[in-house]
Amino acid sequence: MSLLTELRGWLRQQQVDGVIISSRQNKLPHLGFSTASGYVLVTQHNAHILVDFRYFSEVAARTHGYQLHLLEASRPMSAIVNQIVAEEGLQRLGFEGEQVSWQTGKQWQDTLTPKLINLPLDELRQIKTGEEIALIREACRIADITAEHIRRFIQPGMQEREVAAELEWFMKQQGAEKASFDTIVASGARGALPHGKASDKVIVAGELVTLDFGAQYQGYCSDMTRTFLVAGRYSHASESPLYQVYQTVLEAQLAAIEAVRPGASCQSVDAAAREHITRSGYGPNFGHNTGHAIGIDVHENPRFSPTDTTLLRAGMLLTVEPGIYLAGEGGVRIEDVVLVTESGAEVLYQMPKTLLMTGEA
Numbered sequence: 552m553s554l555l556t557e558l559r560g561w562l563r564q565q566q567v568d569g570v571i572i573s574s575r576q577n578k579l580p581h582l583g584f585s586t587a588s589g590y591v592l593v594t595q596h597n598a599h600i601l602v603d604f605r606y607f608s609e610v611a612a613r614t615h616g617y618q619l620h621l622l623e624a625s626r627p628m629s630a631i632v633n634q635i636v637a638e639e640g641l642q643r644l645g646f647e648g649e650q651v652s653w654q655t656g657k658q659w660q661d662t663l664t665p666k667l668i669n670l671p672l673d674e675l676r677q678i679k680t681g682e683e684i685a686l687i688r689e690a691c692r693i694a695d696i697t698a699e700h701i702r703r704f705i706q707p708g709m710q711e712r713e714v715a716a717e718l719e720w721f722m723k724q725q726g727a728e729k730a731s732f733d734t735i736v737a738s739g740a741r742g743a744l745p746h747g748k749a750s751d752k753v754i755v756a757g758e759l760v761t762l763d764f765g766a767q768y769q770g771y772c773s774d775m776t777r778t779f780l781v782a783g784r785y786s787h788a789s790e791s792p793l794y795q796v797y798q799t800v801l802e803a804q805l806a807a808i809e810a811v812r813p814g815a816s817c818q819s820v821d822a823a824a825r826e827h828i829t830r831s832g833y834g835p836n837f838g839h840n841t842g843h844a845i846g847i848d849v850h851e852n853p854r855f856s857p858t859d860t861t862l863l864r865a866g867m868l869l870t871v872e873p874g875i876y877l878a879g880e881g882g883v884r885i886e887d888v889v890l891v892t893e894s895g896a897e898v899l900y901q902m903p904k905t906l907l908m909t910g911e912a
């Protein structure tokens with residue numbers, strides 16, 4: 552089903568005559584590129600794009616089936632929308648209440664003629680199209696080869712920041728537009744910080760180092776975490792004092808992936824990981840969700856959380872990323888992106904998840 556056909560069916564269910572789409576993430580499937588500027592206005596009969604001079608020719612070249620309107624100082628958004636509203640007789644108009652600022656919402660209420668209805672438009676992005684899955688696969692492929700590159704690159708004595716710079720440079724060489732979020736490189740005791748952005752800290756032999764990063768490819772994100780043992784101190788990974796902690800996280804991650812299938816609830820997948828970590832005595836050291844949906848945004852709904860009762864459906868893509876964090880000692884997190892298939896889950900990364908050492912070995 553086409554994007555507009557699906558959206559119009561959903562708008563009918565929501566009992567609105569049209570919707571103003573203003574967020575970058577929800578405009579992207581219509582525009583074919585990512586921008587915070589402009590608006591998409593979809594009604595039962597027409598689809599409009601309102602955009603200023605800077606984007607007009609690119610939108611004209613990339614889209615078809617949309618009526619284009621040039622935003623100008625003399626013809627602002629409210630004037631164009633009100634004209635469309637009058638021509639098409641729209642009475643109830645949806646908007647993205649979660650994405651619009653209080654100030655903009657107030658202004659629209661004062662200047663737009665129809666009744667404005669807050670719509671949870673993000674819901675429509677939960678099941679990915681084949682085309683979207685292909686783009687996310689490519690974003691994941693880039694992250695996957697980057698993880699192996701960076702494992703070989705890391706040497707004791709390097710700063711976390713140098714590692715992050717190499718990682719992001721390499722992803723761009725492989726076709727990424729940019730990193731999908733600030734790269735996390737957390738070594739040694741900093742590994743206990745679940746979101747420890749790369750710092751000046753020097754990486755030391757024998758420490759664990761957690762890398763959490765992603766590539767953005769044609770507007771779609773990947774998200775990947777691997778924890779490595781820094782070479783130069785132990786001859787086998789099993790000699791690391793945190794080896795058992797690593798194994799516990801890995802077992803929890805595999806148990807959660809095993810629980811992913813259509814019809815399973817998100818909270819049951821979270822429980823699969825959380826119960827294993829809790830049974831191993833580390834329950835209080837796993838203080839975040841097991842995962843989240845991913846797509847145009849790095850973090851989308853649903854979530855693998857203790858409270859999310861959403862039932863999984865084929866075509867959803869989510870991360871599975873349990874972790875254990877020990878203050879003063881370090882931490883471990885392992886994250887894959889999985890596609891919910893008709894029969895279970897497909898992991899989109901190839902890299903092994905046993906505790907690997909850095910360097911060429």
Ligand SMILES: [Mn+2]
Binds near residue numbers: 774775
């Ligand atoms: Mn993640």
